Amino acid sequence: MCKIISIANQKGGVGKTTTAMNLGVALRLQNKRVLLIDLDPQANLSAYLGFITDDGTADELPTISHLMLSAIGQVKKLNNIKDYVRHSKINNIDYIPSDINLANADFYLAGAIARETVLKRMLSDELIQDYDYVIIDCLPSLGILLMNAMVVSDSIIIPVQAQKFAFDGLTMLNNIFEQVKSTLNPKLYIMGILPTVVEHTNVSNRIIEQLTERYSDKLFNTLIHKSTKATESTIRNKSLCLNKSRLGEEYKTLAVEVIERTA
Ligand SMILES: Nc1ncnc2c1ncn2[C@@H]1O[C@H](COP(=O)(O)OP(=O)(O)OP(=O)(O)O)[C@@H](O)[C@H]1O
Numbered sequence: 040m041c042k043i044i045s046i047a048n049q050k051g052g053v054g055k056t057t058t059a060m061n062l063g064v065a066l067r068l069q070n071k072r073v074l075l076i077d078l079d080p081q082a083n084l085s086a087y088l089g090f091i092t093d094d095g096t097a098d099e100l101p102t103i104s105h106l107m108l109s110a111i112g113q114v115k116k117l118n119n120i121k122d123y124v125r126h127s128k129i130n131n132i133d134y135i136p137s138d139i140n141l142a143n144a145d146f147y148l149a150g151a152i153a154r155e156t157v158l159k160r161m162l163s164d165e166l167i168q169d170y171d172y173v174i175i176d177c178l179p180s181l182g183i184l185l186m187n188a189m190v191v192s193d194s195i196i197i198p199v200q201a202q203k204f205a206f207d208g209l210t211m212l213n214n215i216f217e218q219v220k221s222t223l224n225p226k227l228y229i230m231g232i233l234p235t236v237v238e239h240t241n242v243s244n245r246i247i248e249q250l251t252e253r254y255s256d257k258l259f260n261t262l263i264h265k266s267t268k269a270t271e272s273t274i275r276n277k278s279l280c281l282n283k284s285r286l287g288e289e290y291k292t293l294a295v296e297v298i299e300r301t302a
């Protein structure tokens with residue numbers, strides 16, 4: 040059975056995209072079949088994977104916004120759902136890219152019937168049955184796209200920066216989670232809270248202590264430390280797990296925990 044995992048936190052820059060990419064590739068290295076979905080109009084994950092739109096070379100290719108807008112008749116849906124899937128050779132992973140048009144989704148979906156279930160309806164069994172894991176990289180906002188991600192997911196991973204203001208917004212995120220769980224998706228659960236950008240400082244240590252107090256067994260054992268390798272890896276369009284680095288090893292350890300938690 041395919042497990043769908045959303046990487047979510049409406050706070051910006053906490054490591055959602057870095058986690059989606061490197062957890063995905065780490066799961067591939069464990070021989071799992073993985074599909075990454077970029078659900079952010081900023082399209083950072085797509086860029087990380089080497090999907091190019093700036094110079095026009097990938098402009099004709101379908102994206103997640105085509106797929107979502109096709110659900111409400113704004114564009115024509117491709118006959119074969121698998122035509123939405125691209126493949127990153129360097130990272131040996133399948134993905135559905137995003138583009139800036141996804142920024143209009145809130146507007147287009149506002150008047151649509153059952154607008155929280157669009158993604159669920161579009162990600163047909165025919166597509167996801169080929170994978171063990173689908174990982175959705177969410178955008179930094181609490182809106183209709185995040186709800187769509189939560190409705191289609193089995194679980195959520197919440198990256199939290201072990202820095203000042205780490206807890207900002209977690210209550211609001213939990214509210215949306217509870218609403219989705221009590222209405223459209225009762226099976227949804229929080230798989231884990233992932234401390235990111237961890238440093239050997241008093242602030243970082245305190246945040247980890249507080250996270251442990253508040254979330255105990257929900258907290259992953261793996262900590263993702265701060266490293267300049269994270270940004271370097273996005274520039275090279277290559278996962279941290281494919282070169283020797285501490286951060287890459289941490290994401291590989293996280294993948295083992297994720298496999299355990301979804302067993
Ligand atoms: N462990 C880390 N150490 C240092 N820098 C990191 C780490 N993880 C991510 N970064 C860098 O921090 C920035 C934000 O990370 P990322 O894009 O993964 O966050 P995000 O939560 O997806 O952001 P957004 O909310 O904008 O989508 C990027 O430049 C990334 O390379």
Ligand SMILES: [Mg+2]
Nearest residue numbers: 055056079083
């Ligand atoms: Mg991101």
